[in-house]
Amino acid sequence: MIIIDLTPYRCPLPLVKVKLALKQLSAGDCIRVVLSDPGSRQDVPRYLKKAGYCHTVEQDNDAILSITVSK
Template sequence: MSSEHNVTETLDVKGQSCPMPIVKTKQAIDDLEEGDVLEVVATDSGSMSDIQGWADSTDGVDLLEQVDDGELYTHYVKKTV
């Protein structure tokens, strides 16, 4: 699995369930600069809808892509402000 996104930082939340992937994603995004891309790697299938919903309702972030390979769920979130 490879991505075209220029990843600034990777956040490993494997083994953690809701709400921790969202909580940690928000904390990590807050520490990044505008234009940075955060790669979030999770094992919780619920993270697909959770991170989508969070990104849709949060100003300053853009969900670029989500990849479901059956075991890992990888999310690419860009900080836009």
């Protein structure tokens, strides 16, 4: 599994990086995305749902949102 730590970045860069990472995945591959920016914590899950990606929230607290995404 590939882990992408996007905690240093602010919106909209995390969403752009997630989209680019998803394009490189093969069928059946998974990535874990770690976010801290409040805007990205809303935008990324919303995008994943709209685009039809299967995703699971692994951690969601005041500081971090961690999502596993499979293609």
